[in-house]
Amino acid sequence: xxxxxxKPIKKLESTLxxxxxxANTAKKVIEQKGGSLPLFPEMExxxxxxxxxxxxxxxxxxxxxxxxxxxxxxxxDDVEILYSGKQLDMADNDVFLQALRASQGYATGAPVxxxxxxxxxxxxxxxxxxxxVWLEESFDxxxxxxxxxxxxxxxxxxxxxxxxxxxxxxxxxxxxxNPEILKLFSQKSYGFIDMDARRQINRGQELAKWLQNxxxxxxxxxxxxxxxxxxxxxxGTMGRFRDFMSRSLxxxxxxxxxxxxxxxxxxxxDGKVTWYKPTR
DNA sequence: CGTTAGACACCCGAAGCTAG
DNA sequence: CTAGCTTCGGGTGTCTAACG
Numbered sequence: 010x011x012x013x014x015x016k017p018i019k020k021l022e023s024t025l026x027x028x029x030x031x032a033n034t035a036k037k038v039i040e041q042k043g044g045s046l047p048l049f050p051e052m053e054x055x056x057x058x059x060x061x062x063x064x065x066x067x068x069x070x071x072x073x074x075x076x077x078x079x080x081x082x083x084x085x086d087d088v089e090i091l092y093s094g095k096q097l098d099m100a101d102n103d104v105f106l107q108a109l110r111a112s113q114g115y116a117t118g119a120p121v122x123x124x125x126x127x128x129x130x131x132x133x134x135x136x137x138x139x140x141x142v143w144l145e146e147s148f149d150x151x152x153x154x155x156x157x158x159x160x161x162x163x164x165x166x167x168x169x170x171x172x173x174x175x176x177x178x179x180x181x182x183x184x185x186x187n188p189e190i191l192k193l194f195s196q197k198s199y200g201f202i203d204m205d206a207r208r209q210i211n212r213g214q215e216l217a218k219w220l221q222n223x224x225x226x227x228x229x230x231x232x233x234x235x236x237x238x239x240x241x242x243x244x245g246t247m248g249r250f251r252d253f254m255s256r257s258l259x260x261x262x263x264x265x266x267x268x269x270x271x272x273x274x275x276x277x278x279d280g281k282v283t284w285y286k287p288t289r
Numbered sequence: 290c291g292t293t294a295g296a297c298a299c300c301c302g303a304a305g306c307t308a309g
Numbered sequence: 310c311t312a313g314c315t316t317c318g319g320g321t322g323t324c325t326a327a328c329g
Binding site for chain 1: 290292301
């Protein structure tokens with residue numbers, strides 16, 4: 010092949026290269042704008058670490074929600090979390106976790122059609138009318154509450170659930186997440202929540218659920234040590250510290266041990282709490 | 290699937306008491 | 310004054326079975 014013949018081929022090659030570059034750019038734009046949640050293992054959901062270590066979802070007494078107005082929530086120092094709306098409890102957390110599961114495989118921001126009865130069963134609830142009413146209210150809380158979160162990597166404002174409604178034509182319910190939520194899952198800053206274990210947490214053991222989130226936010230195969238005072242603060246538990254340390258916390262730890270989520274938990278004399286988290 | 294109704298279960302913060 | 314122990318009950322959540 011002489012030089013004259015190879016010229017058009019080179020031109021074609023360079024055009025092809027340009028087209029490929031353009032395609033790659035387009036793909037990146039789509040990824041940046043859209044994207045979807047990371048995939049969770051079967052029967053598991055996931056909690057962003059920053060939320061798991063804060064009082065956003067709190068083991069509060071039934072029916073005792075406080076109203077926040079861009080209030081600063083207790084959290085670790087490496088993140089700033091503000092919230093407006095009705096305080097969320099651990100049952101709202103169940104709804105949030107299940108909503109994330111239901112959204113698996115969907116592009117984040119697309120409507121996710123789901124069955125309410127199945128949704129309720131997945132989080133271990135009955136399907137009486139009260140439960141449907143409760144679910145509605147929980148979705149309302151999640152869809153109207155506004156979360157302001159700022160870390161060294163990102164800053165965003167969002168509703169934990171973007172929208173929730175019934176399709177009047179099909180009669181089916183759907184929910185939608187805000188793509189901004191993907192920031193909370195960036196850099197693998199989330200822990201998996203075993204929904205089977207969660208369902209087995211005895212009724213009313215709200216602190217155990219909170220602690221399951223907290224435990225999930227740390228690596229397995231290691232012993233974790235944390236100050237009891239911090240745990241009480243971050244979990245948003247009110248009441249006296251000594252009641253927390255002598256009653257609530259031991260009970261929650263025992264519950265997690267029963268479900269094999271932690272081992273060798275101990276409350277030390279100096280007020281520190283330790284446990285070993287097995288590598289599943 | 291979604292509803293209804295009624296009976297039942299129970300946590301946790303408040304508060305009292307005592308000892309040091 | 311603090312820490313440990315104990316009791317109490319308000320206010321809700323939960324369950325079941327039968328039915329539309």
